[in-house]
Amino acid sequence: MVELVLDADPLFATLLGVGGRDDRLRDVTEAGEAELRARAVAIRERARAADQDDLTVAVVLHQADGLVDRIDAKLVEHTCSESFLAPVTGLLGLLPLVRPTTDAARRGSLTRLAAIPGFLVEVADRNRAGIAAGRLPLAHLVRNAVARIERYLDDPDHDPLKVVPLDDGLDVERDRLLADEVRPAFAAYRDFLVAEVEPHGRPDDRPGLCALPGGDVAYANLVRMFTTTDRTPEELHRIGLDLIAGLAEEYAALGYPTLAAARARMSALKWRDAEEMLAVARATIERAERAAPSWFGRVPAAKCVVEQVPEADELTAPKAYYLDPAMDGSRPGTYFVNAHRVLEQDRTAAESIAFHEAVPGHHFQLALLQEVEGLPLVRRMAAIEAHIEGWALYAERLADEMGLYTDDVARLGMLAADSMRAARLVVDTGLHALGWTRDRVVAYLREFTVMSEVDIQSETDRYIEMPGQALAYMVGRLEFERLRAEAAQRAGEGFDLRAFHDLVLANGPLPMDSLARLVERRFP
Secondary structure, three states: OHHHHHHHOHHHHHHHOOOOOOOOOOOOOHHHHHHHHHHHHHHHHHHHOOOOOOHHHHHHHHHHHHHHHHHHHOHHHOOOOOOOOOOOHHHHHHHHHOOOOOHHHHHHHHHHHHHHHHHHHHHHHHHHHHHHHOOOOEHHHHHHHHHHHHHHHOOHHHOHHHOOOOOOOHHHHHHHHHHHHHHHHHHHHHHHHHHHHHHHOEOOOOOOHHHOOOHHHHHHHHHHHHHOOOOOHHHHHHHHHHHHHHHHHHHHHOOOOOHHHHHHHHHOOEOOOHHHHHHHHHHHHHHHHHHHHHOOOOOOOOOOEEEEOOHHHOOOOOOEEEEOOOOOOOOOOEEEEOOOOHHHOEOOOHHHHHHHHOOOOHHHHHHHHOOOOOOOHHHHHOOOHHHHHHHHHHHHHHHHHOOOOOOHHHHHHHHHHHHHHHHHHHHHHHHHOOOOOHHHHHHHHHHHOOOOHHHHHHHHHHHHHOOOOOHHHHHHHHHHHHHHHHHHHHHHHHOOHHHHHHHHHHOOOOOHHHHHHHHHHHOO
16 A cells, blocks of 8 residues: 555655656556555555454555546546645746755656656646536636745746755756756746636636536545545534534633634734744744643654745745655654734734644654654555544644743634634535535635635635644544543543543554544543
8 A cells, every 4th residue: 555655646755765767757557546445445455354452454455446536536627726736836836845865866756857848738628528427626616726826936046846955966957957948848838727727717606626527526535535434425424503603602612702703813913024924933833842742651752843945935825734754864854834924914823833743743743753663654644634634623722731822912812723623514514415615615704714814715714725634623523522532431530631632642543433442442
């Protein structure tokens, strides 16, 4: 399974620090995906015949199923803008993060650059196939992709694809490739989007998968993959509505009887500049690191680095994100903060986001995996969103138990983040299963969350191009909270919270039903 996952996304392998594929890009051709799918189906059948209580078997089965579901959804044909998922703009966001440390990796990076023109042609072919089949992108997201490529082309002197210096004259060849082949290929793909894709783009009143052929089935499969549950979109929609209603009571208890009052308080709290944003992120993480040993039996030895999202990626990148450390040590675990229109961003949620993305959230979860001995590689690298994002959302509330929020304004930020994650259950299912328009999603987020307008717009586009992924956060957190409460009830006064945290982190990302069995065995 490891080889299949890495073959499916060689750039992911490089960022993970696993060598051997540093010269490759994804094979996005229909033939290439068909070959990957056949391999995944064969692995899935073997896993189904194995011991279903074995954690590694459960992970392998989830990863094989997930690859089949993603290929069958044909997202590559109509995903244009999202900064990590979209095949073209994703290159511009991820390639600058590669840090080749060996001669082979440096030479491989040149081969990968040389492959970009052919890759862009293959993506264009898939876009054409999608148009022919009625799987059309959203027109305004096509325009976003065009703008992202143009920002790249407009500044050749600061090309992010040459951020890493190469040795032995390789930098000369790299610069020639970029000037003579890579940038012209991006320009040609931009022109293709303008001439052939945007005219076929869907309007904003049909943004969901349910507007596309086979979209209902594709979305149901993606929901199952991302949540690792059998809950239907309609069930998740109702859970989100109920959570939103319950959060109103917490806002009131904090002194905000209406969301309008909370929004007014938050609107007055803006950043002075990007430097202040970075300083607060670093101070918050350091405070959490000092408190962690009282709540965790084991913490990662590696510290979390804080960096600013590159300016060229700000428009399409998330508000903040974490990139786990490379296994070969070439890149530390890094928390990226997005300073896009920084003076318009409220600062209220800065602490909760840092707890989510860094400590005790993703950094504790993913950096620790590289220090656990004996864990199979497939368990270290498994992309099981309900576990990964569920833990990080759990960490936001855990930080409150740990006394890490500096004041009630920071706790207001925690509630604001909760509102967004609960609203995701409503609007993601609304978009892709219930036929909501983009305007309806925006209106719902304006009414039932305290997100800034900048975040509302960017998050809405994210949900459109990453169907189902946003569901994993709250579904996973609710499961972590349930498992902890039931374990504590069974253990009584002998319940060891540090042991619970160590257990759910040290075994790597798991499907939530497998995690439940693990907890039940440890806390019978």
